[in-house]
Amino acid sequence: MSTQSFDFRLSGLAGFAALLSQSAFADLIEDSSVTLTARNFYLDRDYKDETPYPAAREWAQGFIVRAHSGFTEGTVGFGLDATGMLGLKLDSSPDRTGTQLLSYDPLSREVRDEYSELGLALKGKVSRTRVSVGTQFPSLPVIYASPARLLPQSFRGVYMISDELDGLTLHAGRMDRVNQRDSTDYQPLALASPNGRFQPGATAERFDFHGVDYRWTDNLTLRLFHAELRDIYTQDFLGALHWLPLGESRLKSDIRVFDSRDDGQAKAGKVDNLNVGGMFSYLWGGHSLGVGYMRQFGDTAFPYLAGGEPIVLSDGTLSADFVNPRERTWTLRYDYDFAASGIPGLTGMARYLHGDSIDLPALGGGSLSESSKDFELSYVIQSGPAKGLAFRLRETFYRNQQNANATFRSDNETRINIDYTIRLW
Template identity: 80%
Template structure:
């Protein structure tokens, strides 16, 4: 695995040197950018009730360097993207690891003092079509490189994005490995299986996806995507984003439908899920008030790639995913941008989710419930020497009726982030 990655990196550097030895690389340099992000992350899960661990609590410092070139001149342009990641332990203990902030020894549960990695991606461009080969950070409903910890999740593979057709953005790709948020090496992909939802140990080395976004009007976008985690599951996604002026503000609709079933050899067992969700919000001034509903139909929970979160109605919740078999989830959300009150850079959010009708016989029954109360306050300094320095505090109070063996256990969770991004080039 390491030999293959090293060979790929040498190949990438060789191609880069060949490109720069030519005369047609003006845009390669001119359109290049280098940024350094420093991220300080504290995560504290204080578990309640019967639990094998009293807490998951760690503090870490991360650094993310992104160096993206432009493209060489000519009808076919070439370039190179590099991503460097470094995580440093500030505080941890074997009795409270498992936050996914830090890599740790699974036997001793001792967190590593540091972990790092380098990702490379060769890229090409023809007209408005771009192809990339190497380290990828997709952000799609069917495959999402989770940014929710100290360092982001990444994938290895090929990714094409095309804007050659007016109002249509086409996405297509194939991934063969995933690099988890607290890991430094690539590994085969698996379906997430909290609460023992699917057969353990099943992995795949091929995830294919294709589809697109069509901007029907400036206020209406329709999205269709098909995906397959080979021999585990296949999934079709349909989404609608729509805004409609109404009174002093506007109504925003976000509808997401996922239809999932097993694929090929069905290594993870039966997959049968229809996830239908919608969030409807009214925005005026600095206010946003939303109500949402999501329902799981079929015999199983919602499948998604292990190591991240599902991009569904509950996206952004901290202690659970709300996609258990048969589950029905209601959501209420309020956001406020304090710029409307003369404090630019300060934002706040309050959210409540309640799921019921959960079918988990091995963990307590067939009509279980769960709920989460989430609060968030964030501030970004707007001017002066510290311009761009961002502070974010999140609190979640999660409760469920599931047994002590549940992956998601009742807890009070705190996350504190201090982020700063410096543009080097």
């Protein structure tokens, strides 16, 4: 934990204590909640073809405590959110690190037995507008705190959400540091550059964003966002989510368009990308069958913040992101909720993605392809003493035509999660 972060947290607590001395406690305590999530995570990547390391394989146990206060009484209410996280090594070795489950020394590749962090956020509320300062977990198309490992990624900054108008939600914020999923301290913001897509080493002092979610009708939601990673890239997003009732079935349409370009000094080099994607799913009973298509226009790959994943058509894939220069991706996905067959809590998914026309001359050519077969089975206990205990098994078979220097390499990947969340308060 850095000294700067520690000082920030101490000053935040002191300020909050001063506020409490002048405010009523009723709503602050009454509306508070504390939850504990225990997460057991096993990740196994078995690499194929030529590769420096034959596998990335680790097993870890995590604990996440989330404490959310209510707000003090008055026209302006104040509160405090705290998130404590602990990761414990169960199995690892220097020759198979790199899963991002555990923190390790990049030189010796020795894994730490444990790592922990504490995030605090002071918050204020006026009417239906909330402002938070401190540790943030945004979940937006342009900035997404990835929860895809043992402990979630987090950001440091200011975030405002306003619901003053019915059906309209405004978002605005500025982040200046990021705490990665396998890290314990805040680091400068950077542009993700797998497969050498952009110039390495470029960092930014801030990431600004603003946007709106507008529920046009009960069946149509529109999203519009603008973001800027200063002196690296700017990005505009337009999205539409539509549900069309068809008797006892429904058609879901999910459209996402990102327009990205370099900004200011362009520290990471040229950014020129238009990402257009759409997913169309037909739902009936417990079934969902979807087909989608995504294409990269422009001279570069799709840009997104380092340490996470892009919220595009391929989100949720395990071994690659499918946003290389010029890439065209189509996908077929099937989901089934076994509650329709009398087994509530059990769900399954199968998906196939295929990308082609990939332009990566340094990694093998100008017309490469990749594919991924993804399978998932999950079950959440619905009643009894273990109610809420969740089991999740995911399996991926990923293949590409890129050479051994590529960030994403052909592999078979297995992930097993056991999560249990209990409310302490």
